[in-house]
Structures are given as C-alpha cells and as structure tokens.
Amino acid sequence: MTDRDLEGWTIAFDLDGTLVDSAPDLIGTLNRLLVEEGLPPVEMDSASTLIGSGARALLVHGFEAAGAPVERAQSDELFERFLVDYAAHIADGSRPFDGVVETLERLAARGAILVVATNKRSDLSELLLQKLDLARHFAAIVGPDRVSARKPSGAHLKEAVATAGGDPERAIMVGDAAPDAGAAKDAGMPCILVTFGFTPVPVETLGADVLIDDFEDVEEAVDGLLSDFYVSKALKF
Structure with a gap:
C-alpha cells in the first residue's frame, strides 16, 4: 500500500512548457x-x-x-x-512531457492535491488537458480569468490552491518560467522549475528552490522540499 505522506499538501503546476509541450x-x-x-x-x-x-x-x-x-x-x-x-488545433501535435502521467499518478496516490495554475485562459486549458486525458488528475484548472490577478502575482497561486481545496501555506509550485518563479516567491511557496520549458531568459537565473531536467524528478524534488520544511519547523521548537 502506498504511504499517503503527502496528504495536506498541494502541488500547483504550470501548463505550457511544464506539463505539456504545446x-x-x-x-x-x-x-x-x-x-x-x-x-x-x-x-x-x-x-x-x-x-x-x-x-x-x-x-x-x-x-x-x-x-x-x-x-x-x-x-x-x-x-x-x-x-x-x-x-x-489545440491537441494536433501537443503532448505531455515524458514522465508526466506517471508522476501525477504517484503524487496523487501519496495524497497530494494537484492543481493547474496557468496564464492560459481556463477554457483553453481545460480543452487541451481533456484532449490529452490529463484533466482527470487535477482537482482544479485555474486560468487568469478565475483569479484576481495572473502570475507573477502570488494571488494566482494562492487562489488556485484554495479553489482545489488546499492550503496555500502547504503548497509547492512547479513551473518553467519567470511568471511561475515570481508568483511562487510572491506567495511564499517553494518553487521547482523544469529546464526543458519555454523561457526567454536562462532558467538558472530565476531563483528556483530546485531545478530539474526531467519531469519524473518532480517527486524527488518535492520530497526534498518537504524534508527541509519539516526540519525547519522542528528547529523552531
């Protein structure tokens, strides 16, 4: 039986360049x-x-x-x-990056709430994810039209997490570009950035807590961030 050690945590994902090569x-x-x-x-x-x-x-x-x-x-x-x-033509050639489906399934099995927080319009995001059979993995798909401010505002992430039924104080952002890193910093959330996404500036300069080269490394990165979180919490007492 899988240990549901991620219950109480929410993982927010960007869409284009993070989950899907669109x-x-x-x-x-x-x-x-x-x-x-x-x-x-x-x-x-x-x-x-x-x-x-x-x-x-x-x-x-x-x-x-x-x-x-x-x-x-x-x-x-x-x-x-x-x-x-x-x-x-939204899903003619667009495909999930390698490891996306398997990683989402493992995170969900461990109890994590999964949400999409994207600057892509919500209806287009839902259409793309439905056509790629990815929508079923997420508690909510939240574009800029469903929040008070779009990324890089932290309000986007906080409201997306809350919409999914999660706690913004226990959430992690996974993205690929400056709006994701900026929103995570503004929201006070740890940030994982992938190196294979769409960014006009070097991803190494964006201030991520963790950089990963393959999507299947998301789970290990989440575990490392949570370990740091609980160690830091323990040191306060």
Missing part, C-alpha cells in the same frame, strides 16, 4: 495566420521561448520577424482569429 500547435496557429496575412512563417525555435508570454507576443514576434508593422499584430481581430484557430 509549441507545435501554438506556433502552427501563428504560422497559419501569418500566411493568411501574406507573411512568411516563423521557425519553431525562434518563437517557442515566447509561448509563456501569450498569443499577442507570438503575433508580434511573427510580424517583427517579417519586417511588417506590428500594429496589425496587436489588433483584437487578429487575436480572436488566433484563439479560434488554436482551439480547433
């Missing part, structure tokens, strides 16, 4: 829109680090790369077309 479909949508606008498509590597910054940043990048006026990229009409196209 670059193929986000950049696929970007390139279809660029072609429709008479512009050349962008290379995957040139745009993938911008994924955590949202659709508007991707559109601006595409227009800048083509030497086209960015005012068009910033239009609400083009943004809405991006969302419609992306929703239609």
Whole structure:
C-alpha cells in the first residue's frame, strides 16, 4: 500500500512548457495566420521561448520577424482569429512531457492535491488537458480569468490552491518560467522549475528552490522540499 505522506499538501503546476509541450500547435496557429496575412512563417525555435508570454507576443514576434508593422499584430481581430484557430488545433501535435502521467499518478496516490495554475485562459486549458486525458488528475484548472490577478502575482497561486481545496501555506509550485518563479516567491511557496520549458531568459537565473531536467524528478524534488520544511519547523521548537 502506498504511504499517503503527502496528504495536506498541494502541488500547483504550470501548463505550457511544464506539463505539456504545446509549441507545435501554438506556433502552427501563428504560422497559419501569418500566411493568411501574406507573411512568411516563423521557425519553431525562434518563437517557442515566447509561448509563456501569450498569443499577442507570438503575433508580434511573427510580424517583427517579417519586417511588417506590428500594429496589425496587436489588433483584437487578429487575436480572436488566433484563439479560434488554436482551439480547433489545440491537441494536433501537443503532448505531455515524458514522465508526466506517471508522476501525477504517484503524487496523487501519496495524497497530494494537484492543481493547474496557468496564464492560459481556463477554457483553453481545460480543452487541451481533456484532449490529452490529463484533466482527470487535477482537482482544479485555474486560468487568469478565475483569479484576481495572473502570475507573477502570488494571488494566482494562492487562489488556485484554495479553489482545489488546499492550503496555500502547504503548497509547492512547479513551473518553467519567470511568471511561475515570481508568483511562487510572491506567495511564499517553494518553487521547482523544469529546464526543458519555454523561457526567454536562462532558467538558472530565476531563483528556483530546485531545478530539474526531467519531469519524473518532480517527486524527488518535492520530497526534498518537504524534508527541509519539516526540519525547519522542528528547529523552531
């Protein structure tokens, strides 16, 4: 029988670049829109680090790369077309990173509450996770439209954890980029960052408590952080 030693703890996960490699479909949508606008498509590597910054940043990048006026990229009409196209192709090529399913199952078996805290709109997040059969692992999927402030505000994490039925004082953030690290620091939560995600700046500079190269290392990182937590707590008495 699995020891339910993580009961009372919540683990909050970022989505894009942490749980799921969503670059193929986000950049696929970007390139279809660029072609429709008479512009050349962008290379995957040139745009993938911008994924955590949202659709508007991707559109601006595409227009800048083509030497086209960015005012068009910033239009609400083009943004809405991006969302419609992306929703239609949201899981064509996107896949969970290696080890995600197995790790989520082990953490849940040990009693942890799992929640997604993402800057991706909630309905799109739910659609992607449902299509990849990942939604069943999470007590809540919380995008910026369901909280009072988006990451890097700590309010996003605290409210996401509370929505899932957890205690923000006993929660850990797992992400891949500056908004995740910033939100964790603002919320007073330990932070694990993966090195394989989408970040325009070196992940080593973001101040994570733990860096991991493989998703399957999340469980060991959580155990290390909890050991530090309980040792620190014991030393106070």
